[in-house]
Amino acid sequence: MKPVYLLLIFVFCSSAAQKVLPLDTLKLKEAKDMLADDYGNLYIYKSKDFSFTKYDSLGKQLGKMMLTVPYKVQNVQNPLNVPLFSENAQEMKFVDQNMNEIQRIDFKQKFGFIRMAYAEDLQQLWLLDDSTKRLIQYNFRNDTTINSYPFDISFEDLTDMLVYENKIYILTRNHIRIYTPKFEKIFEAPLVNGKRFRRENDTILVITNNSILKYSPEKGMTTVFEDPEAQIVDKNILSYFxxxxxxLYLYSLEKVKKPKQEKQPESQPEIIQESTGKPTENSEKKPDETQPEGKSDHTLEKLVEDVREVQTEGVERLTN
Known part of the structure; x- marks a missing residue:
């Protein structure tokens, strides 16, 4: 009965945890990537026509950009200033909340070939220059190079970069690696289909095709959300998407964790004790447990015998 009860709780919590958002199927069918800002707005990027579209939580279109070459959206955590980098065009642009371009930075005239760019804030960029194998800290407001570090890593399958607290996070499709500015590797771990980083205060997250991982110096990489059947996943400060x-499904952060905790007792293996030839505690109690049943059988037999004696005595009296 207990497993059935736990299963019902899990099913109820699972159904309560997820919510289907009213976004047209046609808008999601060819989506290459999806991002969610902390206000609940959704951003859909399609590689087929290089379109980048913003919707509110009800599916209403708030803005759209038609790009001419592929762009990588860094993040949408600040919807007032969204950075996009294009390796093909060798430029980075920033768009506002209405998807209007507000600034463009051209790398072709000043640098070699930039493989990845990360906007640390509204003044500084970190650039990986493939031609010189260097990591460049660049202030684009006053057009000055602040620092330049030798950074001779493989740029194959590079998907994202993040710089925080004097650490350089490098993401490829199959690995995450963390370096110091002196090119000292301090962490490395394998993963599958790494797409981009997301930083929430001091927490570093990795978004893959169907999972979200969290990095911690003590535990390394741990999975915080996963659905093997999902095509695209993302999160904001309140929900998983x-x-x-x-x-498009939305999962509350609190309710996603709850079913896992309640389901855990069901997944615990049953402990089977090996036979040692000695009676166990349960086997010693077994005769006591069966004693009432034996006593009941004995009482029934005695009652039947008494009835037979009464019937015999009654017959003898009738014959006499």
Whole structure:
């Protein structure tokens, strides 16, 4: 009965945890990537036509950009200033909350070939220059190079970069690596289909195709959200998002964790004790447990015998 009860709780919590958002299936069908800002707005990037579209939580379109070359959206945590980098165009641009371009930075005239760019704030960029194998700290407001570090890493399958607290986080499709500015590797771990980083205060998250991982110096990489059937996942400060079967689902952060905790007792293995030839505590109690049943059988037999004696005595009296 207990497993059935726990299963019902899990099913109820799972159904309560997820919510299908009213976004047209056609808008999600060809989505290459999806991002969610902390206000609940959704951003859909399509590689087929290089479109970048913003919707509110009800599916209403708030803005759209038609790009001419592929761009990588760094993040949308600040919807007033969204950075996009294009390796093909060798430039970075910033767009506002209405998806209007507010600034463009051209790397072709000043640097070699930039493989990845990270906007640390509204003044500084970190650039990985493939031609010189250097990591460049660049102030684009006054057009000055602040620092330049030798950074001879492989740029194949590079998907994202993040710089925080004097650490350089490098993400590829199959690995996460963390370096110091002196090119000293301090952490490395394998992963599958790494896409981009997300930083929430001091927490560093890795977004993959169907999971979200968290990095900590003590535990390394731990999974905080996963759905093997999802095509795209993302999160904001309140919820997890996923595209699954051309539908967009929202999961509350608190309710996603709750079913896992309640389901855990069901997944614990049953402990089977090996036979040692000695009677166990349960086997010693077994005769006591069966004693009332034996006593009941004995009472029934005695009652039947008494009835037979009464019947015999009655018959003898009738015959006499």
């Amino acid at each position: 996923e595209i699954n079967g051309n539908k």
